[in-house]
Amino acid sequence: MKCIVCVKQVPDTSGKVAVKPDGTMDRSKMAAITNPDDLNAVEAALTLKDHQSDVKVVVVSMGPPPAARMLRELLAMGCDEAVLISGREFGGSDTFATSQILAAAIQHMGLERDDVIFCGRQAIDGDTAQVGPQIAEKLGIPQVTYAAEIQKTGDTLTVRRMLEDGYMTIQVQTPCLITCIKELNTPRYQTVRGILECDQKPYQVYDYETLKDEPLIEPDTIGLKGSPTNVYKSFSPPVKGAGQMLEGSGRETVDQLFGILAEKHII
Template structure:
């Protein structure tokens, strides 16, 4: 079984800063991590490989430093890693990103399952995975919490707020997974040594069969008009009087003064 896992290097959420002039995330000097949901996707891929055999290839689109994220994935157990990096890809929204990743996957050519995290923690759109499936013309199942493979048939449990939906489809398929599907393993010493020696191939726009106008900012119909950091909320007021009646009376007075009631 050949499995492709799409991963993204994202800023550590505790360190996110926004450039007020460009309305974009400031990534320089900010610690980066592998998107947590993508780690769940990689763990699901490794478990499928352990059960059915095959190969796990990890792909990421990003700047050169995204190699660090790919090497961490290799240290966890991925067989191969590939970086898609080019200035032409800069400023891509989810549509342009998924188009570029789909082009890279077509070049890889051999796959049975594509796995993605349900969303990236920096954008929270949950769009890239399903859009890749649309570009490739294959089935997609999202919010997957359990995966079973029997020959060419894939059975999944799809997570909902009130339960699970069991769905079957045939290979090839793209799956996006939720956090509850597993607990990602830690990199091993042997895996880390392998990752340190690993040369990560880098594909540019020239290496892919793509239309230039569909890449990066040119191929992104999404326009960000404004982005800002919300003001930090002040701590609430604790009301504690001798009796419940007195506490309620003071609370109602404060709500009235604030014109809430």
């Protein structure tokens, strides 16, 4: 069986967000990392591979050529194959067009009966959580979002979803798409041997030529032209002041808290 993992290279937003004068994000000034939730998706696939020897893990990413570095890192983590979807025609895609292209790429590689597609819940640069669900819709397969636990028995996956107000456990048949959250697992590190051998693993680039005959690919469904949404402006939110922690549970701490609040004229 195949585990197809969709990953995205994103700017590291844990530091300061660099913004161009036109309001869009200046990616060249920020370190590029693998989207954190996508690493949980990779780990989910690799865990299945640990337990089932016939599992092949294929990582897929759409992005500019530098994203190849990220894919090599994922091969060094233990993934078996990598596909980079890259081409000018795909540039400027929003989530609708991106999911269209990713779904086409998955169709191109062939989605079989026992395959599972893993995605991260959402990317830290856009925070939409739309691409995974849209891929499933476009492929006409079931989807389970916010997976915090996954168990596989035959062609059935039992997934525990983590929702705001509780958990939901549901069963789903393969082929299906799962979006993963950080509570699902702790992604493994690469290994030195993995780094040394990652170039020997299959690596392919899908450009427009590769995918143009796929039914989902039309000039008006991909790239900027196929994107109904456009980013109007992006900015760094104002930095919150550092909080103050009071420790202890006794009366003394409460008195201290009252003192601080009174000093600030809050009470």
